[in-house]
Amino acid sequence: xxxxxxxxxxxxxxxxxxxxxxxxxxxxxxxxxxxxxxxxxxxxxxxxxxxxxxxxxxxxxxxxxxxxxxxxxxxxxxxxxxxxxxxxxxxxxxxxxxxxxxxxxxxxxxxxxxxxxxxxxxxxxxxxxxxxxxxxxxxxxxxxxxxxxxxxxxxxxxxxxxxxxxxxxxxxxxxxxxxxxxxxxxxxxxxxxxxxxxxxxxxxxxxxxxxxxxxxxxxxxxxxxxxxxxxxxxxxxxxxxxxxxxxxxxxxxxxxxxxxxxxxxxxxxxxxxxxxxx
Amino acid sequence: xxxxxxxxxxxxxxxxxxxxxxxxxxxxxxxxxxxxxxxxxxxxxxxxxxxxxxxxxxxxxxxxxxxxxxxxxxxxxxxxxxxxxxxxxxxxxxxxxxxxxxxxxxxxxxxxxxxxxxxxxxxxxxxxxxxxxxxxxxxxxxxxxxxxxxxxxxxxxxxxxxxxxxxxxxxxxxxxxxxxxxxxxxxxxxxxxxxxxxxxxxxxxxxxxxxxxxxxxxxxxxxxxxxxxxxxxxxxxxxxxxxxxxxxxxxxxxxxxxxxxxxxxxxxxxxxxxxxxxxxxxxxxxxxxxxxxxxxxxxxxxxxxxxxxxxxxxxxxxxxxxxxxxxxxxxxxxxxxxxxxxxxxxxxxxxxxxxxxxxxxxxxxxxxxxxxxxxxxxxxxxxxxxxxxxxxxxxxxxxxxxxxxxxxxxxxxxxxxxxxxxxxxxxxxxxxxxxxxxxxxxxxxxxxxxxxxxxxxxxxxxxxxxxxxxxxxxxxxxxxxxxxxxxxxxxxxxxxxxxxxxxxxxxxxxxxxxxxxxxxxxxxxxxxxxxxxxxxxxxxxxxxxxxxxxxxxxxxxxxxxxxxxxxxxxxxxxxxxxxxxxxxxxxxxxxxxxxxxxxxxxxxxxxxxxxxxxxxxxxxxxx
Numbered sequence: 001x002x003x004x005x006x007x008x009x010x011x012x013x014x015x016x017x018x019x020x021x022x023x024x025x026x027x028x029x030x031x032x033x034x035x036x037x038x039x040x041x042x043x044x045x046x047x048x049x050x051x052x053x054x055x056x057x058x059x060x061x062x063x064x065x066x067x068x069x070x071x072x073x074x075x076x077x078x079x080x081x082x083x084x085x086x087x088x089x090x091x092x093x094x095x096x097x098x099x100x101x102x103x104x105x106x107x108x109x110x111x112x113x114x115x116x117x118x119x120x121x122x123x124x125x126x127x128x129x130x131x132x133x134x135x136x137x138x139x140x141x142x143x144x145x146x147x148x149x150x151x152x153x154x155x156x157x158x159x160x161x162x163x164x165x166x167x168x169x170x171x172x173x174x175x176x177x178x179x180x181x182x183x184x185x186x187x188x189x190x191x192x193x194x195x196x197x198x199x200x201x202x203x204x205x206x207x208x209x210x211x212x213x214x215x216x217x218x219x220x221x222x223x224x225x226x227x228x229x230x231x232x233x234x235x236x237x238x239x240x241x242x243x244x245x246x247x248x249x250x251x252x253x254x255x256x257x258x259x260x261x262x263x264x265x266x267x268x269x270x271x272x273x274x275x276x277x278x
Numbered sequence: 279x280x281x282x283x284x285x286x287x288x289x290x291x292x293x294x295x296x297x298x299x300x301x302x303x304x305x306x307x308x309x310x311x312x313x314x315x316x317x318x319x320x321x322x323x324x325x326x327x328x329x330x331x332x333x334x335x336x337x338x339x340x341x342x343x344x345x346x347x348x349x350x351x352x353x354x355x356x357x358x359x360x361x362x363x364x365x366x367x368x369x370x371x372x373x374x375x376x377x378x379x380x381x382x383x384x385x386x387x388x389x390x391x392x393x394x395x396x397x398x399x400x401x402x403x404x405x406x407x408x409x410x411x412x413x414x415x416x417x418x419x420x421x422x423x424x425x426x427x428x429x430x431x432x433x434x435x436x437x438x439x440x441x442x443x444x445x446x447x448x449x450x451x452x453x454x455x456x457x458x459x460x461x462x463x464x465x466x467x468x469x470x471x472x473x474x475x476x477x478x479x480x481x482x483x484x485x486x487x488x489x490x491x492x493x494x495x496x497x498x499x500x501x502x503x504x505x506x507x508x509x510x511x512x513x514x515x516x517x518x519x520x521x522x523x524x525x526x527x528x529x530x531x532x533x534x535x536x537x538x539x540x541x542x543x544x545x546x547x548x549x550x551x552x553x554x555x556x557x558x559x560x561x562x563x564x565x566x567x568x569x570x571x572x573x574x575x576x577x578x579x580x581x582x583x584x585x586x587x588x589x590x591x592x593x594x595x596x597x598x599x600x601x602x603x604x605x606x607x608x609x610x611x612x613x614x615x616x617x618x619x620x621x622x623x624x625x626x627x628x629x630x631x632x633x634x635x636x637x638x639x640x641x642x643x644x645x646x647x648x649x650x651x652x653x654x655x656x657x658x659x660x661x662x663x664x665x666x667x668x669x670x671x672x673x674x675x676x677x678x679x680x681x682x683x684x685x686x687x688x689x690x691x692x693x694x695x696x697x698x699x700x701x702x703x704x705x706x707x708x709x710x711x712x713x714x715x716x717x718x719x720x721x722x723x724x725x726x727x728x729x730x731x732x733x734x735x736x737x738x739x740x741x742x743x744x745x746x747x748x749x750x751x752x753x754x755x756x757x758x759x760x761x762x763x764x765x766x767x768x769x770x771x772x773x774x775x776x777x778x779x780x781x782x783x784x785x786x787x788x789x790x791x792x793x794x795x796x797x798x799x800x801x802x803x804x805x806x807x808x809x810x811x812x813x814x815x816x817x818x819x820x821x822x823x824x825x826x827x828x829x830x831x832x833x834x835x836x837x838x839x840x841x842x843x844x845x846x847x848x849x850x851x852x853x854x855x856x857x858x859x860x861x862x863x864x865x866x867x868x869x870x871x872x873x874x875x876x877x878x879x880x881x882x883x884x885x886x887x888x889x890x891x892x893x894x895x896x897x898x899x900x901x
Contacts, residue, residue: 008380008420008422008423061610144380144381144384145379145380146379146380146381146384166379167378169380170378170379170380173422174374174422178689181684181686181689182689182690182692184650184684185684185689185690185692186692187650188648188650188681188682188684188690188751189690189702189703189706189750189751189754190702190703190706190707190754191702191706192706211692211693212692214691214692214694214736215688215689215690215691215692215736216689218688218736219686219688219689222375223374223375226370226372226375226376227375227376227378228338229329229334229338229368229370229376230368230370230375230376230377230378231378231388232334232337232338232359232360232363233332233334233359233363233366233367233368234363234367234368234378234388234389234392234436234437234440235359235360235363235364235389235392235393235440236360236378236388236392237358237360237392240360240392240394241394242391242392242393242394243390243391243394243395243396243397243400244391244397245383245384245387245390245391245397245400245401245404246384247397
């Protein structure tokens with residue numbers, strides 16, 4: 001269950017798994033830069049499609065695809081709707097009214113409307129965010145934590161930070177498994193969720209879910225201590241010199257793609273600096 | 279001058295924030311090519327001592343250390359753990375906690391990278407270790423896909439790849455079945471013979487003492503005894519003084535007036551050259567030898583032995599609680615079935631042990647019996663307590679009546695106090711606060727939790743947490759209580775007390791009671807099912823009203839003591855449905871199921887004894 005959205009050696013097709021992690025990191029970094037620099041909806045939509053293309057290299061079950069699609073749609077809709085409703089810029093065009101304005105005499109409730117310009121702004125923001133999220137997800141699901149560690153260290157990220165990132169990836173599936181186990185244990189003890197409706201029911205539901213964090217956090221603390229002990233006893237030190245077993249050798253094709261990414265970043269940055277209206 | 283692997287001089291350590299020291303003035307030394315066992319109760323300080331020996335204390339534990347630890351002449355105070363890593367390897371209890379990476383190859387390479395070895399050297403050692411592990415060609419396999427036993431072997435291989443001269447092991451057998459444990463011990467013996475110094479902390483003394491040269495007994499942080507393993511009588515005395523159970527063979531030797539021994543051959547030598555009698559059928563019921571735990575287990579043997587599923591039954595056939603027909607399970611993306619075509623019934627009044635090697639599907643089967651997993655093939659039917667017909671799979675039908683304790687009890691404790699934990703089930707069932715309070719009080723009394731009711735469950739000791747987790751199920755009054763590996767990673771006294779209490783709560787007389795509506799064979803599908811509900815079956819005066827106890831375990835000693843029927847799983851099949859004695863007497867069955875006869879039962883087999891407790895066997899031998 002937990003492995004459906006975390007790295008395993010079979011989550012990515014070989015061609016994607018073998019791509020140099022430095023190129024993958026550069027890919028995410030370039031997308032981040034371009035997402036910030038580009039304002040045009042059409043260009044951002046293209047960027048989003050580009051970011052989503054490598055997802056084709058993942059081998060996920062239908063549940064995982066459903067989860068990714070659901071999260072993307074939920075993020076897009078919530079950003080778009082919130083921006084459309086709370087848009088304060090001018091001019092603005094109300095597409096429809098959700099709550100009409102009411103005159104209380106001394107004060108007039110302005111009403112709640114869905115604005116076209118706000119929706120457009122929300123779409124731009126969600127395209128930026130979703131593209132980056134998908135690119136990051138693709139990198140995490142297609143790269144073994146060990147290769148990612150080497151990639152980060154080769155890019156001069158401090159060893160301590162890189163190792164923490166790798167460990168987080170290593171233990172994410174375990175924590176998800178434990179979360180599922182705790183829920184299973186609660187179910188075995190006759191738990192019946194949300195028997196009450198309305199705010200009280202939601203409060204109870206939230207309280208019940210938060211309660212589950214107790215054993216998970218306790219297990220996480222115990223595991224973190226054990227892992228630190230194990231790593232230290234095997235000579236790990238974030239500051240000491242060490243070698244790396246996975247060899248990273250960038251192929252010619254990967255080098256060319258990296259060059260293209262750098263060129264695109266430079267070109268767009270210069271264009272933005274010299275022609276700020278684009 | 280010879281430099282010893284380890285010299286511990288007046289070592290004391292107090293964790294920050296604690297008033298009492300965990301280790302108190304401990305001194306000893308370790309010779310090269312020796313095997314030392316650290317024995318002590320849970321919480322006695324064994325793990326802390328191992329960490330101090332590995333040089334992790336004081337560098338990685340906040341607290342105050344006095345005295346010195348010298349590893350190959352280097353003081354661990356002035357050397358960092360990273361510097362000491364090439365000299366000493368530390369293997370922890372749970373392999374999941376010490377595997378730092380996600381693939382088999384990367385895990386072996388991790389320590390070698392930390393030693394800054396060149397990548398060619400790392401590659402060569404990784405290949406060598408994989409071949410030794412029997413995992414050649416699986417370098418890129420995910421560590422999460424390995425079984426518990428494979429993970430433990432991988433963790434050991436990763437440590438050994440660093441070629442340490444001193445190996446420290448913290449309860450390495452706790453997650454392993456008997457065959458995997460024997461393989462690990464044989465490998466350690468080979469390393470010891472090659473000159474490595476081995477220090478091993480373990481509860482399973484029956485299995486490790488035959489290999490050991492020496493035992494250090496730790497009691498409340500003190501070194502209470504330092505005894506050579508070839509002085510078993512003295513060692514047994516020291517173990518007893520520290521509150522530890524003596525190995526069963528030593529108990530048997532003592533009870534028969536022989537000198538204490540730890541290994542089967544030694545016992546047989548001491549016993550003399552007797553001609554083995556043919557294996558006995560049935561068993562004798564010799565008188566108990568006296569008080570304490572032995573007497574408690576003797577009471578267990580006074581029950582009528584279970585006759586096996588296919589044995590001819592009296593006209594009053596036992597009440598069926600659950601029936602499995604052609605049961606199969608396959609994980610959604612799994613290539614092979616976990617098990618196939620399982621057929622068995624669980625009856626009222628039974629204590630059933632599910633046994634099998636690591637990865638044989640025991641936990642999956644229990645989860646299915648509890649209604650957590652749906653069978654991919656076959657039918658699982660449960661008899662509701664209201665006397666109606668057996669019902670096919672429905673989680674709603676199963677959950678209130680089946681209690682399953684998962685393998686890690688800590689993950690089942692999510693309330694703020696033991697009282698809330700125990701009352702959780704009755705409250706969810708909206709049974710009323712008074713009813714919940716009554717159930718909590720009754721179960722707390724039964725499991726000796728009364729004085730702990732207002733304590734946070736996760737702050738309790740290991741045994742208390744285990745009892746709380748079971749108690750939280752018992753307050754739901756499940757008719758079928760399922761325990762997944764209650765013996766794994768637990769102190770033997772904790773498990774003994776718990777299983778004894780639970781086994782006693784199942785009334786064997788229920789097995790003989792006839793419920794016309796739910797007779798074995800017709801599955802309660804007769805019209806009488808609705809006419810005469812057998813409420814009396816469930817109406818026992820015992821706390822918990824548990825009618826059937828089913829537990830999975832690697833520990834065949836617990837099976838013999840607390841079960842009267844055994845389901846043997848191996849290679850996805852139900853290999854046997856028999857009594858514990860039948861299992862222990864069948865060499866072929868044990869081998870097929872990758873199980874090993876415990877030393878006491880090896881003696882029983884080789885001397886042709888019929889008893890199944892130390893007391894019964896001793897009585898036979900004396901005769």
